[in-house]
Amino acid sequence: MTARDPIDIWRRPERSGVGPKPQHSRGQIAAAAIDIADRDGLAAVSVRRVARDMGTGPASLYRYLRSHDELIELMVDTVSGEYDLGPSGETPRDQLLALARQGRSIMHRHPWLAALLLTRPSMGPSTLRYLESALTAMESIDLPGPSKLQTVAMLTALTSAFVQNELSQPGNSGAANGAASDRVEYLSEAVRSGNYPRLASAFSGGNEPETPDDMFNGIIVGYLAGVGLRQLPQETPGAGEIQA
Amino acid sequence: MTARDPIDIWRRPERSGVGPKPQHSRGQIAAAAIDIADRDGLAAVSVRRVARDMGTGPASLYRYLRSHDELIELMVDTVSGEYDLGPSGETPRDQLLALARQGRSIMHRHPWLAALLLTRPSMGPSTLRYLESALTAMESIDLPGPSKLQTVAMLTALTSAFVQNELSQPGNSGAANGAASDRVEYLSEAVRSGNYPRLASAFSGGNEPETPDDMFNGIIVGYLAGVGLRQLPQETPGAGEIQA
DNA sequence: TATTGATTGCGAACAGTGTTCGCAATCAAG
DNA sequence: CTTGATTGCGAACACTGTTCGCAATCAATA
Numbered sequence: 260m261t262a263r264d265p266i267d268i269w270r271r272p273e274r275s276g277v278g279p280k281p282q283h284s285r286g287q288i289a290a291a292a293i294d295i296a297d298r299d300g301l302a303a304v305s306v307r308r309v310a311r312d313m314g315t316g317p318a319s320l321y322r323y324l325r326s327h328d329e330l331i332e333l334m335v336d337t338v339s340g341e342y343d344l345g346p347s348g349e350t351p352r353d354q355l356l357a358l359a360r361q362g363r364s365i366m367h368r369h370p371w372l373a374a375l376l377l378t379r380p381s382m383g384p385s386t387l388r389y390l391e392s393a394l395t396a397m398e399s400i401d402l403p404g405p406s407k408l409q410t411v412a413m414l415t416a417l418t419s420a421f422v423q424n425e426l427s428q429p430g431n432s433g434a435a436n437g438a439a440s441d442r443v444e445y446l447s448e449a450v451r452s453g454n455y456p457r458l459a460s461a462f463s464g465g466n467e468p469e470t471p472d473d474m475f476n477g478i479i480v481g482y483l484a485g486v487g488l489r490q491l492p493q494e495t496p497g498a499g500e501i502q503a
Numbered sequence: 504m505t506a507r508d509p510i511d512i513w514r515r516p517e518r519s520g521v522g523p524k525p526q527h528s529r530g531q532i533a534a535a536a537i538d539i540a541d542r543d544g545l546a547a548v549s550v551r552r553v554a555r556d557m558g559t560g561p562a563s564l565y566r567y568l569r570s571h572d573e574l575i576e577l578m579v580d581t582v583s584g585e586y587d588l589g590p591s592g593e594t595p596r597d598q599l600l601a602l603a604r605q606g607r608s609i610m611h612r613h614p615w616l617a618a619l620l621l622t623r624p625s626m627g628p629s630t631l632r633y634l635e636s637a638l639t640a641m642e643s644i645d646l647p648g649p650s651k652l653q654t655v656a657m658l659t660a661l662t663s664a665f666v667q668n669e670l671s672q673p674g675n676s677g678a679a680n681g682a683a684s685d686r687v688e689y690l691s692e693a694v695r696s697g698n699y700p701r702l703a704s705a706f707s708g709g710n711e712p713e714t715p716d717d718m719f720n721g722i723i724v725g726y727l728a729g730v731g732l733r734q735l736p737q738e739t740p741g742a743g744e745i746q747a
Numbered sequence: 748t749a750t751t752g753a754t755t756g757c758g759a760a761c762a763g764t765g766t767t768c769g770c771a772a773t774c775a776a777g
Numbered sequence: 778c779t780t781g782a783t784t785g786c787g788a789a790c791a792c793t794g795t796t797c798g799c800a801a802t803c804a805a806t807a
Contacts, residue, residue, distance in 0.1 A: 269689050270689050276775075278773070278782055278783025319784080327765060391701055405713075416665075444514065456635075466647075481726070481731075522803060526756075563756055571793090
């Protein structure tokens with residue numbers, strides 16, 4: 260479809276000294292796009308719509324961006340700047356957990372974020388700062404560098420996937436739902452058919468369901484424990500207790 | 504953009520007895536679409552392209568599908584049928600690990616799959632069979648039903664995210680790469696800038712890198728351990744050893 | 748056997764998309 | 778004050794998903 264998708268936007272200076280003063284800016288464009296996405300869903304973020312909301316024409320935006328893809332990249336990195344970095348706990352585990360919780364709440368604020376984080380690499384300055392912060396939290400951990408990077412990647416993936424699940428649940432009217440009710444309809448048909456007995460019991464088996472917050476904590480803590488991160492830093496893996 | 508996205512395709516019969524015999528079928532359409540996606544990337548799967556490859560017009564496909572979204576749904580469920588279900592190990596852990604490994608290899612075969620599984624609910628018959636199979640593997644585990652479901656969901660999310668990472672790595676020429684080289688370029692600039700010291704050391708720190716297969720195993724096993732699944736079924740969490 | 752009525756095939760058209768082109772307007776440097 | 782790079786942006790191109798309308802088909806009914 261589109262020619263190429265360099266995403267080298269972060270290597271280009273926003274402004275280059277000469278010529279007329281720009282009337283817009285990347286930040287302004289990102290803000291407009293984010294506003295649209297928050298309100299009407301990611302699919303509503305077209306070049307034309309963003310331009311219209313800014314009171315200009317579509318072609319103008321291409322002085323600031325090379326492609327629609329870069330617009331999305333800009334959006335992702337901008338909201339990634341909403342992390343409040345800085346120490347937030349004693350142990351590495353607590354710090355990473357706090358980071359993940361912040362991530363979840365950002366993704367709740369911007370329901371389109373989770374899907375994007377899961378499907379594209381995303382390497383803007385804010386993302387790098389976030390990464391650096393997570394690595395700082397793990398500084399005392401004895402793990403090879405690449406493994407730490409993988410751990411962080413999987414942590415944000417887990418967080419995004421969890422939020423994605425939350426958002427597709429019925430009850431969330433967000434920008435593009437209504438499919439949820441269709442799914443439960445088909446699901447209960449399938450369950451009633453008797454072809455999926457364990458599925459059926461898995462659905463009915465739940466009494467006193469955990470709160471989403473508790474489920475999230477449990478998942479993240481469980482994962483971190485699996486990687487070898489217990490309550491105390493440097494502890495030998497396999498000796499601690501799992502505490503959800 | 505599009506009107507509504509019911510995805511109630513699985514509740515509609517493919518054929519309804521009366522009228523002229525259809526010249527195509529959902530399966531045929533799915534196969535054509537999958538072929539295109541495997542070859543030229545998911546973005547190349549347009550209604551027109553699928554129709555052309557099948558030797559017909561775009562409007563014809565709408566006798567079998569209600570929307571482009573349903574076409575994607577069909578693709579996902581079709582390749583989800585590539586799982587070889589059935590017992591594949593002794594312990595629940597081993598069975599789930601085997602399932603995850605199969606998933607990874609399917610996603611390697613169809614590089615567009617991972618992103619779709621991460622971003623959409625996807626509830627076709629093949630997906631349900633897969634779910635049922637995973638739940639069967641966990642039958643001996645003492646966990647409430649909803650938690651088991653969450654565990655499976657996170658397992659496939661982790662798998663998909665891992666594969667997604669693999670695919671976006673440089674060296675993968677797949678349908679839509681080339682962005683990879685731009686990213687490493689910007690990344691090494693950032694590292695050289697000195698603003699991200701731990702990031703820098705995390706990248707350089709690696710000697711004797713693990714093979715991707717080992718990393719994958721480690722991640723999945725780690726996660727399952729975190730949920731309470733060690734080598735032996737029913738074992739008390741927190742007492743076993745982590746074995747990558 | 749003839750007729751009915753639902754279903755299929757599909758060309759044409761509509762509204763919307765990302766993107767490029769070309770030209771006028773602007774501004775800093777020489 | 779001229780030069781040359783840069784910005785603003787209307788117009789157009791090649792796409793996209795989707796709908797409409799009508800001819801062709803076939804099973805069940807009269």
